[in-house]
Amino acid sequence: MEYVKLNTGAKMPMLGLGVYGIDTTESILSAFEAGYRSIDTASGYNNEEIVGQAVRESGLKREEVFITTKLSNSAQREGRIEEEFAQSLEKLGTDYVDLYLIHWPVAEHYVDSWLALEKFHKDGRAKAIGVSNFQDYHLEAIKKVWSVVPAMNQIELHPFLTQKPLIALCTAEGIIPESWSPLGGGGGAKDIKDNLLTNPTIADIGKKYGKSIAQVILRWNIELGIVTIPKSVNPERIKANIDIFDFALTPDEISAIDALNKNQRTGPDPDNFNF
Secondary structure (H helix, E strand, C coil): CCEEECCCCCEEECECEECCCCCCCHHHHHHHHHCCCEEECCHHHCCHHHHHHHHHHHCCCHHHCEEEEEECHHHHHHCCHHHHHHHHHHHHCCCCECEEEECCCCCCCHHHHHHHHHHHHHCCCECCEEEECCCHHHHHHHHCCCCCCCCEEEEECECCECCHHHHHHHHHHCCEEEEECCCCCHHHCHHHHHHHCCCHHHHHHHHHHCCCHHHHHHHHHHHCCCEECCCCCCHHHHHHHHCCCCCCCCHHHHHHHHCCCCCCCCCCECCECCC
16 A cells, blocks of 8 residues: 555555445445545445445554545534534544545535534544535635645546646645546446446556456546545455556656546536536
8 A cells, every 4th residue: 555644744555445325334344454544435335334344354553544534415404513523433443543535516505614624623523624526716715724734635546537627726725636536436437437337448547467457547647646536346446446546647648648638527426516
């Protein structure tokens, strides 16, 4: 495993398991067995209890597992931020999370939501805080009020959506970027995922290293300093996804993957979501 240092000084694994849609402990336990030590969940996934159960069943110490969860849009709109955060801790069976994120920049609420997260950080219940799906102008809005710089911005990112300007802004602010849907599978966009996972440019790079297209894409994330959280329920794919720390891409190979960008989303647009 490789690690990144957050602006809090904490170390976070560069690769974790995304658990959107996972409703049993088996996949999470398979991930722990394969060497994963970072789990990404959210209040809106309705599986925080399952994550907590898996951590307990794993036999790992709490401090060995980096847990991320997220604030829901409904809690922002309804003013239930403190209540939902407390419920997340209870469901996870822990008195703190390693990283707590605003899941989406809900208009007219996300700035106040950020101030609430700062309180959770200052009282020690959220060791680090950050945002998800924030564009540059969302970051600029909370910058006007923040006393704590976000540790993370989790965004949709893959070779068809490289988000270079946003990554540059995050880097300049000391905010670590993290990719959700790194293999292009978000939002049920099967055509995009199929096109990405059969891409000849990435396939040729993979042949050189004896790696799959998915493994090359995940390694591309790591090379760019981007934390990544692929989701899988298949134990063999879970093992394959973490098997990316024994090779490195060349600058030319990274550039070739960068050049595949189409600014093509598979998930919701942060400026136009209705949930």
